[in-house]
Amino acid sequence: MAERRLASILAMDVVGYSALMEKGRDELLRALDQVFRSSVRPKVKAHGGRVVKLMGDGAIVEFGSARDAVLCAAEIQEWMRSDSIPYGFSEQLALRMGIHAGDVTASAGDIFGEAVNVAARLEAAAPEGGVLISKLVADLAGSSLPLTFRNEGIHRFKNIEEPLHVLSIVAKRDDFASKKKIPDAREDIRFAKSDDGVRLAWTAAGTGAPLVKAPAWISRLDMDLRLPHLAHFVRSFSQSHRFIRFDARGNGLSDRDIPEITFEQMVEDLRTVFDAAKVESSAILSMSQGCAVAAAFAARYPERVKGIVMVGGFPLGRAKRHTQRDRDRAVAMQAMMKAGWDDDYPSLRDMMADIIVPLASVEDRRQFAEAMRDMVTPEIISRYRKVLDDIDVTDILSEVKAPCLVLHCDGDRMHPAEQGRLMASHLPNARFVTYESASHLPSANDPCWPQIKSEILEFLDQFC
Template identity: 75%
Template sequence: MVEHRLSSILAMDIVGYSALMQKGSASLLKALDELFRSTIKPKVKAYGGRVVKLMGDGAIVEFTSARNAVLCASEIQDLMGSDPPPYNHPERLALRMGIHAGDVTVSGADIFGESVNIAARLEAAAPEGGVLISKLVADLAGSGLPLILHNEGIRRFKNIEEPLQVFSVVPKPDGQASTTEAIGSDDVRFTKSEDGVNLAWTLTGKGPPLVRAPAWISRLDLDMRLPHLAHFIKNFSKAYSFIRFDARGNGLSDREIPEMSFDQLVEDLRAVFDAAGVDRAPILGMSQGCAVASAFAARYPERVSGIVMVGGFALGRAKRPEQKDRDRASAVQAMMKVGWDDDYPSLRDMMADMIVPLASVEDRRQFAEAMLKMVTPEIISRYRSVLDEIDVTDVLPHVETPCLVLHCDQDRMHPAEQGRLMASLLPSARFVSYESPSHIPSENDPCWPQIKSEIDRFLAECTGTGH
């Protein structure tokens, strides 16, 4: 009986092997043997891998974990660039690597199949000293890697029928880990709303203030694990004092609340501005946070220097002209009240799939589990009712501050038409659409680098920082 299994395959080879052999085969083979024994074999073993086969100029390695395959490849490449290198040879040797995951056919100690072939194609396309991985590997590895995955776009490979989205693995710069540690959410503070609700807020990073309006549901101590938010926090905490808070009924803020209304969400934003000592700042709005930020700017124009809007909407589902939107609003509210705490697969999994569809399966599942810790079934139903009744069409024409309106063209949570409607009603807005199914782009979404660049430029203009 033929055995099959799911594996992550790392293919590697020595760059310029044939030319090096011509210069001196004995010294090269001795150096490669030293490299294998001192570096490659120990690292593969440490990450639970298995060397399937050694060729003269490379190797095929099998892992049960995509994450371990990526980490192992990165560490080997780091050691290859060390000084002195982990071998004795007159010339600097370089490896290139490729990683893919999928079904393999097992024959004795050997493995075969398209996954092995694709890993070899990725390896051949990798630059000197580089690692290329497929999107499938990136998804399986999940977020939180101590590495940067740079989107290299869609590529076609010889004898591989379907094109592949490819990422290159880039080590984080020195000091990156300490920077990430510095932007955690342990320093949680509290302020009271005008009706006495305790609101949990935090500030990360240094620089001019940037305030995030309350969006969807949240819990400050989980933010850095969430695929729709962690990369925003990391990016903006590098240049700004990034202030964010849990909305009433959410996360670390009071769960027992006297009122849940859109007007109160706006006033809660003012309370956090005051508690953080912010006189005037740009606001980052995401989803319903765009409407909250707009109403705040119309009410307190002197306090807002600009608004970034990602995935926003002017009309909640219950206010939209299509009957199916209103029906969906009622159905989702009812489902949230009775099914919010269901086991997997759950309504929360569906929400995670709609918000960050391009995040890894692991990250979406973790997001769904985190949602249960953010809010109770009773509160989420009340909260959803408030969001469905949002209508800021009369407010938007009175927003004087510049606005950057960003929306993904295939957003299934709130369609791009809602973003265009907001931009059309704002006196000073620029609308930019991106090709993506995301509501809030995850870090591995191909449009994230473009969105990040747009936001960075806009905020630099708002704050006069030139970042």
């Protein structure tokens, strides 16, 4: 009798099987038998999987857990890369793999369904020794895996109706080599004092030309490398720059018990950090409200700004926009933040995480929401939100002489792409680029992130 169930499917095959058969059929079959007996079957069993069928050059494996499927695939490929595999064949053997999750139908010991078909398509597209997984599998597996994933973008596969967001598992050796180059800024937190006596926590990672980040939304420096909206920015740009960032007044590790918060103070706090880091002039990376802060800073101190990258920015806060709906939302959001910021799941913070990084995994969004609780108090976030809603820099944008790269996702629900277009249209030396995404701040697995990263690096190169 047929049974339907949810499963994670791992499809694998041998790279170049037909050509290898011509070089020695019996030797190849003995080598493959050794591979399956020494690695594949034991690791599948250890992770609670079931080898459904062998197909000469490959296999279909079923798991009840996406996490187990991903870990098993990574471990098998790591074993295949080892220097002393006892399979006694003249050629180096390599596997490629694909993993997808979904409903399957089990009948007479076999399984059928879209999850099997998609896993097979991913396997066929995987590189030699590689593993491709769908984003659904990555979301189900969670972010606590001891693995690194690389975003491979959106792909269409034959006979699969919907396009698929694909990631690859980064080999441990490559991951270790790349991480060795990434400075860790968590232990280098310093404090600068603003003109009105507020202590601002700041840090720097990497070497090279300075790149100063204007504060975006809320933050806490010792959490930056764990959160989906910022970790990949820090890791990417600290490899080529001295990447300087700080917590805005009222949140994170900066002073929270402060008498007032104003947009004017935010601009001057940026100057304070420039001075503390001994930066005479620099490019600025800005996101969300940080774009308006960076623009105001550049208009006031033109000699200190070489260029500005703006991601998801807006020149007009909600309270200054032209529709009553936006103005009503500004008032409602301020009240909700003061009254419900500390709520348990599902909270206002969860909603914010879903809007800011909608393409991050479910687990990463949940972690982001919990981290926001530790970044700022309910009373401060309400006051902070009011300052952001009252932003209006349209009158001073014409004074910004530095070149600006204005980037915006076309489906941004926090601040629509029209705000980015408005920002760029008032800047005398700006380039406006939109991306197909629902993100406010793109996470590392957002399909548009590689394009955004490349665009930013190309823009920054002119200032190095």
